[in-house]
Amino acid sequence: xxxxxxxxxxxxxxxxxxxxxxxxxxxxxxxxxxxxxxxxxxxxxxxxxxxxxxxxxxxxxxxxxxxxxxxxxxxxxxxxxxxxxxxxxxxxxxxxxxxxxxxxxxxxxxxxxxxxxxxxxxxxxxxxxxxxxxxxxxxxxxxxxxxxxxxxxxxxxxxxxxxxxxxxxxxxxxxxxxxxxxxxxxxxxxxxxxxxxxxxxxxxxxxxxxxxxxxxxxxxxxxxxxxxxxxxxxxxxxxxxxxxxxxxxxxxxxxxxxxxxxxxxxxxxxxxxxxxxxxxxxxxxxxxxxxxxxxxxxxxxxxxxxxxxxxxxxxxxxxxxxxxxxxxxxxxxxxxxxxxxxxxxxxxxxxxxxxxxxxxxxxxxxxxxxxxxxxxxxxxxxxxxxxxxxxxxxxxxxxxxxxxxxxxxxxxxxxxxxxxxxxxxxxxxxxxxxx
Amino acid sequence: xxxxxxxxxxxxxxxxxxxxxxxxxxxxxxxxxxxxxxxxxxxxxxxxxxxxxxxxxxxxxxxxxxxxxxxxxxxxxxxxxxxxxxxxxxxxxxxxxxxxxxxxxxxxxxxxxxxxxxxxxxxxxxxxxxxxxxxxxxxxxxxxxxxxxxxxxxxxxxxxxxxxxxxxxxxxxxxxxxxxxxxxxxxxxxxxxxxxxxxxxxxxxxxxxxxxxxxxxxxxxxxxxxxxxxxxxxxxxxxxxxxxxxxxxxxxxxxxxxxxxxxxxxxxxxxxxxxxxxxxxxxxxxxxxxxxxxxxxxxxxxxxxxxxxxxxxxxxxxxxxxxxxxxxxxxxxxxxxxxxxxxxxxxxxxxxxxxxxxxxxxxxxxxxxxxxxxxxxxxxxxxxxxx
Numbered sequence: 001x002x003x004x005x006x007x008x009x010x011x012x013x014x015x016x017x018x019x020x021x022x023x024x025x026x027x028x029x030x031x032x033x034x035x036x037x038x039x040x041x042x043x044x045x046x047x048x049x050x051x052x053x054x055x056x057x058x059x060x061x062x063x064x065x066x067x068x069x070x071x072x073x074x075x076x077x078x079x080x081x082x083x084x085x086x087x088x089x090x091x092x093x094x095x096x097x098x099x100x101x102x103x104x105x106x107x108x109x110x111x112x113x114x115x116x117x118x119x120x121x122x123x124x125x126x127x128x129x130x131x132x133x134x135x136x137x138x139x140x141x142x143x144x145x146x147x148x149x150x151x152x153x154x155x156x157x158x159x160x161x162x163x164x165x166x167x168x169x170x171x172x173x174x175x176x177x178x179x180x181x182x183x184x185x186x187x188x189x190x191x192x193x194x195x196x197x198x199x200x201x202x203x204x205x206x207x208x209x210x211x212x213x214x215x216x217x218x219x220x221x222x223x224x225x226x227x228x229x230x231x232x233x234x235x236x237x238x239x240x241x242x243x244x245x246x247x248x249x250x251x252x253x254x255x256x257x258x259x260x261x262x263x264x265x266x267x268x269x270x271x272x273x274x275x276x277x278x279x280x281x282x283x284x285x286x287x288x289x290x291x292x293x294x295x296x297x298x299x300x301x302x303x304x305x306x307x308x309x310x311x312x313x314x315x316x317x318x319x320x321x322x323x324x325x326x327x328x329x330x331x332x333x334x335x336x337x338x339x340x341x342x343x344x345x346x347x348x349x350x351x352x353x354x355x356x357x358x359x360x361x362x363x364x365x366x367x368x369x370x371x372x373x374x375x376x377x378x379x380x381x382x383x384x385x386x387x388x389x390x391x392x393x394x395x396x397x398x399x400x401x402x403x404x405x406x407x408x409x410x411x412x413x414x415x416x417x418x419x420x421x422x423x424x425x426x427x428x429x430x431x432x433x434x435x
Numbered sequence: 436x437x438x439x440x441x442x443x444x445x446x447x448x449x450x451x452x453x454x455x456x457x458x459x460x461x462x463x464x465x466x467x468x469x470x471x472x473x474x475x476x477x478x479x480x481x482x483x484x485x486x487x488x489x490x491x492x493x494x495x496x497x498x499x500x501x502x503x504x505x506x507x508x509x510x511x512x513x514x515x516x517x518x519x520x521x522x523x524x525x526x527x528x529x530x531x532x533x534x535x536x537x538x539x540x541x542x543x544x545x546x547x548x549x550x551x552x553x554x555x556x557x558x559x560x561x562x563x564x565x566x567x568x569x570x571x572x573x574x575x576x577x578x579x580x581x582x583x584x585x586x587x588x589x590x591x592x593x594x595x596x597x598x599x600x601x602x603x604x605x606x607x608x609x610x611x612x613x614x615x616x617x618x619x620x621x622x623x624x625x626x627x628x629x630x631x632x633x634x635x636x637x638x639x640x641x642x643x644x645x646x647x648x649x650x651x652x653x654x655x656x657x658x659x660x661x662x663x664x665x666x667x668x669x670x671x672x673x674x675x676x677x678x679x680x681x682x683x684x685x686x687x688x689x690x691x692x693x694x695x696x697x698x699x700x701x702x703x704x705x706x707x708x709x710x711x712x713x714x715x716x717x718x719x720x721x722x723x724x725x726x727x728x729x730x731x732x733x734x735x736x737x738x739x740x741x742x743x744x745x746x747x748x749x750x751x752x753x754x755x756x757x758x759x760x761x762x763x764x765x766x767x768x769x770x771x772x773x774x775x776x777x778x779x780x781x782x783x784x785x786x787x788x789x790x791x792x793x794x795x796x797x798x799x800x801x802x803x804x805x806x807x808x809x810x811x812x813x814x815x816x817x818x819x820x821x822x
Contacts, residue, residue, distance in 0.1 A: 204468070204512055249462075254514035291462040291514075320467030320512065335463030341477040343467055 002100055002107075004077055004183060008034040010420050011096055011185040013084055014360075016044020018398025018409040019191035020066045025417030026189070027075040031424060034183065035070060036098060038361075040081045041145035043067050044193055048128060048142075048217060050224040052406055053272040054303035060144055067146045080147065085180070086366045092427040093186040093393065102176040104152035105138075109171035112148030114140060116163035116172060124156040126228065130218035132235060133228035138163045138172075143226060186427065187393045187420040190369070190377065191413060192361035194399040197251025197259055204321045205250060205353055211236035212328050213351045216269055223276050232280050234350040236328035241284060241349035244277055245332055246270040247319045248290035252356025252403075261374055263356030264403040267294045270354050271304055274312040287313040287348070289334060297405065322351060357403045369394060376402045387416035393427075395419045441491040448486060450545045451532070452731055453525025456486040458517035465509035465519040470656040475804040476502050479509060479519040482526065495533050495622045500526040501789075501796030504662075506655035507725020521729050528733075531788050533622070534615040540784040547732045550780060554736070557776035565768045571596055576764065586760045588690045592767060598684045604775065605681055611783035612791055619792060623799050631806040638801040646794035658724050665711050672707035673741075675700050692758045701752065708745035712738045737786045740777040747773055 012023045015037030023035045035042070046052075047067065049059035070076055085097040105116075120136035127135075128142040137156035140148055152163070152172070164172040199207030199215055207213045212234050214222070221227040234241045248270060252263040267290065274286040293314065295304040308314060317334035323345075325331050330351045336342045359375040370378040370390040377389055377396045389396045397416035398409040445456050459480070466472050466480040478499035485493045500523045509519040532541035543550045565572030575591060576582055582590035644650065647670070652663040679687040679697060687697045715738050719727045751766035781787035 202512075249514065255516040256512050256514060291460065316463075318462030318464040318467070318514065320464050333467045335466035335472075335477065335480060337461065337463050337480075341463070341466065341481050342474075343472050343477060 002079070002179060002181060004034065004079065004181060005032065007184040007186075008032045008077070009186045009424050010034070010189060010417075011036065011087075011094070011183075011187070012189045012191060014044070014191035014193055014398070014400070015039070015042030015070070015078070015080065016191060016193045016398065016409075017046040017063060017066070017406055018193065018400075018413040019044070019189070020070045021410045021413035022189045022191055022395075022397050022417045022420075023070055023076050024066065024073065025414050026420055027073050029417070029421045031075065031186075031421060033073075033076045034185065035076055035078045036082050036084060037078070037080045038083055039141070040103065040149070040151040041141045041147070042070060042078060042080060043144065043146070045217070046406060047144055048130075048220060048224075050220045050227075051272060051276060053268045054297070054299040056272065056275070064144045067144070071146045078147075079181075081151065082181075084366050087185075087188060087368075089368070089393075090184065092431070093184060094188060096183050096185055096188075098181040098183065100179040100181060102178055103149065104154070104157075104173055104176045105150055106169075106171035106173055106176075107147065107149050109169045110149045111169055112140065112150075113168065114150070115166040115168065116150055119162040119166035121160075121162065122156050122158055124153060129221045129228040130215060132218055132221060186424050187395065188367070189395045189397060189413075189416045189420055190367065190389065190400050191397045191416070192359070192400045194357040194360045194403075196355040197257070197358055199353065199355065201251055201257040201259070201355075202254065202353075205247065205319070206322055206324065207250070207353045207355075210322065210324045210328070210330060210351075212324075212330055212349065213322060213353060215355055216266070216273065216352055219273050219352050220269075223273065223280070232277055232284075234328075239349065240281065243285040243287070243348045243350075244274075245319075245330070245346075245348040245351045246274060246286070246288040246290075246354055247322070247332070247351060248288060248293075248354045249318065250353035250355055251358075253291065259356055259358065259374075261356075261403065262294060264294070264296075265405050266354035266356060268297075268300060268303070268405065270352070271295075271307040271312065273352065275307050275310055278310050278312060285313065286311075287315055287346075289315050289317050289319050289332065291316070291318050297407070357399055359400065361400070367391070367394065369396075374402075376400065385419070387412055387419045393423055395423075438490055439492060441489040444486060444489045444491055444494070448522075448525055448529055451525040451528040452729065453486075453518075453522040453529075455516070455518045456483055456522055458515045459483045459487065459519070460515055461487075462514060464512055464514060468508045468512050469503075470506070470508065470654055471502060471504065471651065475807075476800055478502060479523050483517070483519060483522055486522070486526075492626075494526070495530070496626060498623060498796040498800050499523070500530055501793050502651075502800065503527075504649075504652045504655050504659070505726045506657040506659060507728075508655075508657050510725045511657075518729075520725055524729070527789065527792075530619075531615075531785070531792070534619045534788075534792070535784055536614065536618060537611070537784070540788075543780075543784055544733065550733055550736060550785065553780045553784075554740075554776045557779045558772040561772045561775050562768065565592075565771075572768070573764070583760050586691055586755050586758050586763050588688060588755070588763070588767070591764045592688075594684055594688045594690075597688065601681045601684060604778065608778060608782045612788060615783060615788070616791055616795055619795065620799065623796075627803060628806070631802055634802045634805040634809075638798055638805060641801040642794050642798035645797040646790075649793075651797065658726070662726065665714060668707045669711045669741075672704040672711070676704045676708075679704075689755070692756055694756070698752065701748070705745045705749045708741055709749075712742040712745070716742070733786055737777075737781055740773060740781070744770070744774045744777060 009031035010026045010033045012019045012035045015035055023033045027033045046063045047060055052059050082098050082100045085099050087094045087096045116138045117136045120138050122137040123134040125131035126133040138150050138152040140150045252259045270288050277284055277286050293304055295301045316337050319332050319334050321333040323331045329347055331345045331347050333345050336344055363369050368391050372378045377400050379401055387395045395416040397413040463480050466477055482499040503523040505520050507520050528544050532544050579590035653659050686695055689695050719730045722728050747770040751770050754762040754766050
């Protein structure tokens with residue numbers, strides 16, 4: 001049985017960078033916080049990134065200390081692999097029902113030795129590496145995962161007991177069941193983050209068909225030193241790509257795929273990845289096809305110029321179509337507007353679709369919150385109270401309210417924590433007055 | 436060159452059914468998505484840019500809208516839903532009204548009711564022709580009571596009279612269409628470089644072939660095969676009908692209940708006219724493809740009139756074979772009321788004028804391409820122009 005307290009001051013939904021920051025900022029003010037994450041590890045999208053823009057700092061070097069801080073904080077409890085079933089208002093707070101999914105591993109006994117993982121003979125595409133590498137049917141999500149406890153994937157497990165025999169602590173439990181937990185909380189911070197637009201969204205790009213059309217998170221993994229290849233290689237044949245194309249607005253600002261808004265981060269991550277490619281492979285040509293480059297943040301315009309000075313080619317053209325040609329190479333059809341509107345088919349070894357961000361989670365009755373037409377949480381007073389949702393006592397941070405980069409998500413998480421703290425204080429004061 | 440800017444052009448174009456030009460943010464997706472865009476003609480983005488900038492002279496002088504067969508790929512994939520295909524269609528209407536010196540076309544496209552009134556007026560004129568003169572139509576019939584017992588068209592509409600009427604109508608419409616086409620050539624060529632003289636001769640083939648076959652349509656990626664074939668059949672059908680009526684009326688108009696082989700060709704034309712127009716109408720009701728999504732009254736009137744022409748024609752034919760004299764004469768009048776009004780309104784002023792403008796545009800484009808190729812020394816490239 002999972003042991004949690006019966007009451008927390010704050011419930012944080014989502015263990016990505018925004019959720020972790022909100023939990024830390026709320027706990028730092030003396031409140032008790034429960035952090036709930038649907039995946040088997042906290043860290044969210046950020047822990048899978050290679051570098052962050054515009055400083056080119058190592059992403060996990062920023063993210064993993066926060067993960068550890070959250071995990072070791074006296075006033076923060078973490079529940080991973082757990083979904084919110086529903087939260088109902090009770091007095092000034094909420095009655096929350098959670099569903100902890102079965103890992104088929106007794107978490108309290110596990111020492112994270114990985115022997116089960118090494119004993120397992122069955123493999124599946126590795127989620128953390130965006131399907132490019134493989135992981136066993138029982139696996140610790142990645143080297144920096146917290147907690148360092150494996151999860152068994154029943155879709156690939158053949159129940160032959162190799163892991164159970166290898167486990168020195170005898171903590172593999174094939175009969176484990178999902179667990180329903182009930183807890184009272186004083187306030188809720190929603191930081192449920194993002195998903196990428198599906199790779200098949202724009203059918204003219206064939207992102208779901210062509211082996212060498214990659215999603216940007218996969219490129220992050222490929223560029224990472226702990227990634228699936230250890231070098232920048234293309235998936236179909238392991239060739240070193242000599243020419244890489246970035247297709248901007250592949251998953252946003254496009255009404256034909258139902259995502260009309262700008263995702264805010266794609267221009268910058270494309271520039272960042274392009275620079276990283278140039279750093280690793282000086283002779284690889286990188287071309288960014290864009291409608292316009294949106295470099296809006298602190299140091300971003302300078303970063304854009306830096307990319308160009310490092311040899312990244314930036315071409316104004318919306319790619320209309322990507323066709324697979326010989327050897328898995330790709331041909332991009334564009335109108336070169338700056339060259340008199342010449343239409344050209346340009347060939348590249350590897351293409352990255354700069355997919356946009358869509359909401360990571362929809363409440364659908366689990367929370368009494370309204371969402372906007374685009375699926376992000378509605379913020380009634382965006383100019384004055386950007387972290388306040390449509391419901392009292394529920395606050396929102398990060399991409400859950402709209403596309404955002406890491407610095408903005410962290411700032412907003414702090415704002416949400418502060419709003420929650422003030423709310424909790426108000427509730428306490430009025431309870432004191434009534435007493 | 437001084438460019439005159441007319442900021443009212445976006446509002447004007449929306450009266451022709453193209454109200455989405457302002458949505459475009461010039462990403463170029465449409466041009467790259469278009470399977471007809473080539474080295475010589477880059478569209479639709481550049482033309483939409485002209486609209487946005489109010490470059491009316493550039494628009495009038497451009498052939499781009501005529502090169503588009505509206506497969507809809509651009510509209511389907513436009514990130515702004517600016518409907519480039521629909522804008523090309525609206526631009527074709529606008530161009531037709533710009534070429535037309537009478538101003539009727541302009542009135543017709545801006546106010547739908549004008550077209551209905553024009554059609555009705557011509558139809559009434561035809562009715563008057565059959566009812567008022569003493570030596571033609573129903574009053575001629577009064578002098579030949581036996582023609583009411585058994586069909587005899589020479590006692591109702593003598594073919595010499597009808598024949599010369601056909602010639603007169605064809606000449607009038609031909610004059611209107613050709614004079615408008617001359618204005619089109621003027622607008623297109625007024626800023627063009629010289630030295631294209633012999634190219635005009637060399638590319639005449641293109642004009643003839645394109646006019647009869649619309650072969651470029653087959654290069655469209657989406658839905659082209661079906662639409663092209665249906666259109667080609669329609670062309671053969673009304674082409675055959677045109678020949679039968681204008682040139683071979685002497686044989687095609689049979690006086691009594693006897694049968695002449697030329698009716699076989701008539702059957703073919705009728706079948707295709709009615710079948711193809713029914714198909715078009717059904718597609719427009721289903722609205723599955725981009726090309727069928729935005730039909731306005733003018734588009735509908737055209738296919739409905741084509742269909743009714745076929746229907747009244749075959750009904751007239753059957754009534755004659757069945758020896759129903761009065762029915763035959765009435766149907767004859769109705770048939771001509773429909774056909775003549777359709778021809779008079781649609782050929783010089785309306786949708787049907789594309790039968791001449793489109794091949795002419797392809798021809799003019801080919802002429803310009805040939806001139807440019809011969810003007811550029813080997814190895815040189817054209818200087819880029821950014822709009």
